[in-house]
Amino acid sequence: MFTQSPARKWAYFLALSIIWGSSYILLKKGLESFSYLAAATIRLVSAGLVFLPFGLAYFRKIPSGKWPLVVLSGLLSSLIPSYLFSLSQEHIQSSTAGILLAITPSFTFLSALFFVRKTYSSLQILGLFLGLFCSITLSLLSSTGLNLSINGYVFLVVIATLCYGININLVKQYLADVPPLHLSTVSVTLNGLIAFLFVYLPNQQLFQFTPDTINACLALVTLGVVGTALAQVLHVKLIYSSSPLFASAITYLIPVVAIFWGILDNESFTIIHFMACLGILASVYLIRQEANQIA
Structure with a gap:
């Protein structure tokens, strides 16, 4: 079992919030010149090239019986979400995409109940559903962020967050015996x-x-090297050294960073965005109590 000090866990948490919160504006810049298919591919190939020497070295260190789960974890944690986010951001604001990521803890919670029968406190559940409610509210915003209307492309983000939620529990429950660096680089x-x-x-x-x-x-290469490769290592370390709920709670701070970059890039920020952000911050406060329960 891999353990880290509480201070280091929070360092991973904050670093990932900044890195992933900045990913959406980088993807937005990449989509100005490339299609969603090309943008996601450049991101993934760039990350793969950075880790290629390490990945090749660690291939044989992955237990043979774990390979199907390692491949599945890679698909859920990066490959599938990369294409889903790229396509969705052709039709929604980068800040809105970042905000919608806050749905992830809800799917982490639901998948934990379904797969490992894990339970959480009433305050944690309240925080989860508060974050989910705020995210659903934001999903009703149009692509310009000015009018309320159904934007079907937000459901691509929902599917991506479902992938993240399942993967967090998958790594925590079934891949805990694989070193974080081996799993992430491979x-x-x-x-x-x-x-x-x-x-x-x-x-x-x-x-x-x-x-x-x-x-x-x-922008896309930076996204791949920092937002995918480096962030993957940090995220796996965070998952290993904390609980699934705590690891997924990072998606409540990512929207704050994404909105900051969106405002700098002249994206709209309405009262609905503001109220949703307050709700998300309140959900972070409620879910923080879980940090005290981490072994």
Whole structure:
């Protein structure tokens, strides 16, 4: 079992909040020059290249019986969500996408009840549903963030958060005996190879690398190296050293960072956004008590 001091757990928590909260504006910049398919692929391949030497070294250290779960964890934690978020952000604001990530703890909670019969306190449940309510409210905003209307693309984010919630419990319950660095580097490397072989090679016409696309490409590479590769290592360490609920609670602070970048990029920020953020911060306060229960 891998344990960390409480201070280090909170350091992982805050670092990931900043990194992942900044991911949405980077993806937005990348989508200015590339399609959602190309943007997600550049992100995944960049992350895979960074971890390739480590991933190859750790391939044989993964227990043979764990390989199906390691592959599944990689798909749920990065590959599937990367394409879902890219497609959704062609139609919704980057800040709204970040805010919707707060649904993740609700799916973490539900999957924990279903798979491992884990229970939580009434205050934690209240915090989870408060965050979920605020996220649903935000999902009714149009792509411009100015009018209330149903935007179907937000459901892609919901599916991505479902993937995150299931993966957190999967890692905690069934992959706890695999060292965090081994799991994260192998998963990221595999995702990069899958994206390269099955998306890039058959669709090379989508990847037009010209002087006009340099800034967008740099944004996506940064997203891949920092927001996917480095963040994956930190997140796995956080999962191993805490409980699933605490690890998923990071998605309550990510929206705050995403909104900050959105405002700087002239995205709309209405009273509905503001009230939802207050609700999300209140849910963080309620769920924080769980930190005291971490072994």
